[in-house]
Amino acid sequence: MSRVLRASAIMAAGTMVSxxxxxxxxxxxxxALGSAQMGDAYTVANMIPFILFDYLLGGVLSSVVVPSIVRRQKTDPDGGRAYEQRLMTAGVLGLVALTVIAVLxxxxxxxxxxxxxxxxxxEVTVxxxxxxxxxxxxxxxxALAGAILNTRDRFAAPMWAPVLNNIVMIAVLALYYVKAGPAGADVTAVxxxxxxxxxxxxxxxxxAQxxxxxxxxxxAGFRLVPRFDLRQAGLGEMAKAGSWTFLYVTITQLGFLVTTNIASAAGDKAPGAGNTAYSQAFQLFQLPYGIIAVSVITAMxxxxxxxxAEGDLTSVRDEFASGVRLVASLLVPAGVLLMVLGPAVTVLIYSWGNNDPANALYIGSVLQVFGLxxxxxxxxQLLLRVFYAFGDTRTPVLIGAGNTAVSIALSFLAAAVLPPRYVVMGLAFALTVSYVAGTAVAWRLxxxxxxxxxxxxxxxxxxxxYIAALPAAALALGVLWxxxxxxxxxxxxxxIMxxxxxxxxxxxxxxxAQRMRIPEVGSIVGMVAGRVGR
Structure with a gap:
């Protein structure tokens, strides 16, 4: 038990610092770059490597690769060492080839x-x-190294390595800002x-990461020894097992392609209201989910x-309902407060350097829509875990396809009817509607x-x-006014806001919430009070 708690603490601390x-x-x-044309150029250029990674490996890493490594560790005479080396060899060869092609x-x-x-x-973006x-x-x-480490119960490095990446990037961006000055936010002058x-x-x-x-x-004992007997790496088996996951990644990336193109066009006509605004608002929107929901989902x-596996569907239902209420007890007020105070968040974070304060305010408007x-x-995301618990990877793909179709249709509608300055806000609303519809369908199935x-x-x-959150929203609105x-x-x-x-x-x-005797909130308050009282 202490080992599990220690691992959880390491992961939680690493996630928070990251x-x-x-x-x-x-x-x-x-x-350094602003949130207009130069910021959009960097955002688009920097997202492509991660899109390509998702296609090649990211989508099947946790659903196929990790279970395969664990299985080989248990069944192979050498504890899966040769299999891991073959997998790493295949990964390096494939990734290097993909990188060369992508650069060309x-x-x-x-x-x-x-x-x-x-x-x-x-030209700047290229x-x-x-x-x-x-x-x-x-x-x-x-990512492959992190997967092998996780199968050996080594969680610290995968959680903390991104922190080093962030520190390096902060130093690089500070150097860029000092070196380039105002020209660093101008694609015609950089x-x-x-x-x-x-x-x-x-x-x-x-x-560095x-x-x-x-x-x-x-x-941890792994030795990088190239092995070219790749037929024994089970790549075909993994490709077959990951076919639904690959299809899911393809569908979601299609939606992302549409969103990015529409945001690019909007940002060209209304600088500051393009890809950077969308991506930064989405990142802020993901913060409460990442801190509050992901840990519950991982445990569920x-x-x-x-x-x-035991045929105990009552426990499945109880576990799901408990997880939803626990997550919602903090995400409900977080979402309500984002809808009110989104501009205050983004003005505090983004009104510096080469960025126009008006553009920082616009990011906050997009964040308000994401709060919905x-x-x-x-x-x-919680509902998808119900299907995964039953070993069903097909149904989430079909639901995801419906989600993406709704989002694409509404995104095109937003691009057609909204002024360029409001298009990205329309994209955020399209995502909101798609998840409301997807949740309704996923719940029923x-x-x-x-x-x-x-x-x-x-x-x-x-x-x-939500009733308990209304006074909080009224207070926030009053402070804002x-x-x-x-x-x-x-x-x-x-x-101050x-x-x-x-x-x-x-x-x-x-x-x-305490007065209304919402049990999940009472448990959280009691846990925090207990820790403070120590």
Missing amino acids: RVTGFVRSAVLVA LARPLIGLYTHDWGQERI TLARYLLPQVAFVGVG SGSDLTVLGLGTTLGIV CLVLMISLHR LPRMSRSV ALVPFSLF AARRAGGLNGRVVAAGLSRM ITRELADLTPFNAA LAAGGGLGMVLYLAF
Whole structure:
């Protein structure tokens, strides 16, 4: 038990520090590049390596690769060592080949994700992409190393290595800002040497992350011995097992392709309202989910899987309902407060350096729309784990296809009817609607599979949580109105809004939830009070 608790503490601490340093990195990034054309160019160039990684390896890593390694560790005479070496050899060869091809095809790859961009911005984006695309190999090798480490119960390095990447990136972006000055946010004025610092520096951060993982893997007993008898690596078997997962990645990336192109076109017509605004708002939106929901989801899946294996569907239903209520007890007020205080969050983080404060405010408007999606998005992820507990990877793909279709249709509608300045907000709303619809469909199918999901209990709990959150929302709105009446929204005023509206609002929510005897909130308050009292 102590070993499990220690591992959980290491993962939680690493995740929290990674998130904090990641947001410092995002703030410095926007300060150095702005959130208009230069920021959009970097955002598009830097996302392509990770898209390619997802296609080759990311989508099947946890669903296929990790179970295969664990199985070979138990069945092979050498504890799976040769299998791991074959897998790493195949991964390195495939990733290097993909990287070389991607660098050669940098220009058409950029063309897939941009729309109506001027020639100067295209050239800057392509130049950055050629520096950034080698990240594919290092991200992939690092992910394989992390997977092998996890199968050996080594969790520290995979959780903490991204922190080193963030620290390197913060230093690189600070150097870029000092070196380039205001020209660093202007695609027509940025120099080739500045792009070299930015591109190679970003890749250096990923290299450092990969090296940490490989060193940790070496210390765990793994030896990188090339093995070219790849027929025994089971690549065909893994490809077959991961076919549904690969299809899911393809579908989601199609939706992302549409979103990126529409955001690119909007940002070209309304600088500051393009890809950077969307990606930064989405990253902030993911923070409550990453901190609150992911740990619950991680714990839920093995317990529900064991209950399914034992034929105990009652425990599956109870586990799911308990997980939903626990996650929602904090995500409901978080989503409500994001809808009110989104601009205060982004003005505090992004109103620095080369970024226009008006563009920082716009990111907050997008974040407000994303706040609507926080609970549906998290509930959807919880529902997918019900299917995975039953060993069903096909149904999530079909639901995901429906989600993507709804999102694409609404995204095109937003691009057609909204002024360019509001298109990205429309994209955020399209995502919200798609997850509301996806959650409704997933709930119906999962309830049929599990013989019910305690829907009335969950609905009653969520209703009470939203009622308890109303006073918090009113308080936050009041603080927002008073502060805006007295002065403009500056970073200092934004900090006051967040402390008074957000901090006191959350305290007010907890107080009302306690009075309404919402058990999950009572448990959280009791746990925190117990730790403080020690």
